[in-house]
Amino acid sequence: MSKIQKIIIAIASLVIILIPLSYSLQFAYSLELPLSNKQEVWGQMGDFIGGTINPILSFFTILLLIQSLNYQYNANESLKKQLKNSEKIENLRTFENLFFNLVTSQSNLFDKFNIYVSDTQNQTKLLVRAEAVLRIEESIEYLIDKKISIECVANFYEEIDQQYGIFDILRAFYIIVKLVTEKLNDESGFTVDDRQFYYERLINLTNFSHLRLICTAMQFEKASIVEYLKNNHEFLEICKKLDLNFTPYEFR
Structure with a gap:
């Protein structure tokens, strides 16, 4: 996992923790409201947290996806270079065998x-x-x-x-x-x-x-x-x- 990916995950984790925490601090401590027994209040809280966190997490998900695609692209390019180098080495090996055989043949012809x-x-x-x-x-x-x-x-x-x-x-x-x-x-x-x-x-x-x-x-x-x-x-x-x-x- 890269440093950038670790930073993105850390920020996303903080967002998940801080948004519910800020909501709780606002209503429980600043407004000094008690815990509600009403289901619709908890539903509103869930809508708020979900509406706030989901776009942020979606953004981070896209960043991670782009990062993963970049790594995959770089890995593919590296693999292509390795294959090309392997092909070049094999071509050179085949060439050298033929080259030295022909050098020997021309030497024998001159003899x-x-x-x-x-x-x-x-x-x-x-x-x-x-x-x-x-x-x-x-x-x-x-x-x-x-x-x-x-x-x-x-x-x-x-x-x-x-x-x-x-x-x-x-x-x-x-x-x-x-x-x-x-x-x-x-x-x-x-x-x-x-x-x-x-x-x-x-x-x-x-x-x-x-x-x-x-x-x-x-x-x-x-x-x-x-x-x-x-x-x-x-x-x-x-x-x-x-x-x-x-x-x-x-x-x-």
């Missing part, structure tokens, strides 16, 4: 990335992961140094992509970014800070050579997923914060 090159003895050599990325970067830099046009360099990248599936690696990264954007939306109770936390987490959990390959793909790929990533301003803010450059090659 399988390899290219074949010819050495100085014209022997075919297999390069995997970081070595493969480094060779691609060196080849592109070599073409740029030779003043090869951007169109020709893009064609060179496209040949490598078609042969070794760089686009699949980029797409796996894009899927995770899109997952963060869509699942941690404002309508579900999440904020920009929540999304950017997981964008940063994704980048930090991605191998550095893996990120360099993604940046290369971002510069030369023309697919819609590239436009999606480049137009995701919340994601780009984190990329800028972490010095992740999607145009790593400068054509002179």
